[in-house]
Amino acid sequence: MACAELEEFATEVAAATNNEVKITVHAGGQLGFKGPEMLGAIRDGLVPTGTFMFSQQVGTSPVLGAGSVPYLVSGFDEMKTFWKLARPYFDGEFKRFNQKLLFTIAWPGQNVFAKTELSSADTFRSMKIRTTDRNGSDFFRTLGASPAQILWGEVVPALPTGWCATST
Template sequence: MLVETLPGARRGQTLAAALCAFALGTLPAAAQTVKWDMSMEDRANSLPGEGAIAFAEDVAKATNGQVVITVHHGGALGFKNKDHLNAVRDGVLPLAQSLAGAFSGQEPVFLLSSLPFVARNLDEAKLLYDVARPAYEEALARNGQKLLYSSPFPPTGIWAKKPLRTVDDLKGLKIRTYDVNGTITFKNLGAAPLQVSFSDVVPQLGTGNLAAVLTSADGGRSLKLWEFTPVFNDLGYAFPLNITAVNADAFGKLSPAQQKAVMDAGSAAEARDWTAVRTWEAKNYDVLRENKTEIVKDAPPAFLDALAKAREPAIKDWLDKTRANGKSILDTFAQKVGHQ
């Protein structure tokens, strides 16, 4: 929630004049303190969680404490990723960081980064984001918001109770997915997918509603998933994004200097997180090994081929919903990848 605080009136200024200036909104922006609450579901010890803290610190420093952002991790404000688009649009939250695919019900373009096996590595994931960024900005603008920065996740794999090597290992598996792409893909493979918000994963594992979790090594580390699913199957399934967006009206109330500070901090956060993700996986694996997690790599080609085939309906569904815009993004991406 945005709060603006008026400091004490200068010496010689009457109380009436101060109240009048406040009512008319004529006080200079430098005399105001802006306090924003930022909601996100990821934990503070995750890559995007740490990045959000650094972003808030950069904003406070660049504005000399005039813009203060308090980051609330783990869904502490009561909002899920899927709630953020409307909450920020309606001004209930001034800004939020969200798993992009959670917005797919209203803006399907945000499912792009989690289309299985489209981006095959971090370089391609960044290229895909760069190609799609104008479309993301347009979608957010339709919802009264401004894109501040993206934060990538390490590649998605499957946390399970055993290594997954064949399609038969997926049959009937109660697996958590994070968006409709995963739900379509794993249903086609005979699994029993359940779309579950990140902050609800551990409770669902605890009750037995889930037996496996589609997420990154980073997500699993932050939730200590080895306590339920001691095997991480590294599949390179997708490189989903978190998107940090601010309410356009709230942003518009900042002074030009404050706006620049927020945007510069967003650019720095994006560059920092995209750099950090390249070494984050090794750090994750060190923690996983310390906690006796079995890391399974080099999935059999036949298994990966089956996953790739099962994803085709998800890609078709995305293209049907995004139409020419989606096709243009994928065509441009494919052309740029081919030229790398």
């Protein structure tokens, strides 16, 4: 999530509460937690609030990965419909972790970028592919690809290994 949106949210909360509630934004893992650790860090009281991509929480909460199933949602209109249907389930899952979902930011769905045309499922059989979560890894493994789950912050260091030649 971009820092600008978080700073804007913090400013709006301060204004709405006459500065009784102030949020300090710590971006980019400054507090020592990576995205996949945030759900547990908030649940365990290590931080009072936090942001993360839902898909990064699939290992802890498979429900939160529903929106990252490749090709499930295509475009913002379908995303709005998905959120309308999924929100009660997400709210229930956050309640299970003693949390409250305050806001979300639409994020692009899974995509594949490749140097060659992907004309059929067979095309994936010899492909190494970067995925962002377990859902993507499972999906592409089913197609015969060799997926590697690599967080965004680890992509640049992984480029020389060849794992990021294609990505989702």
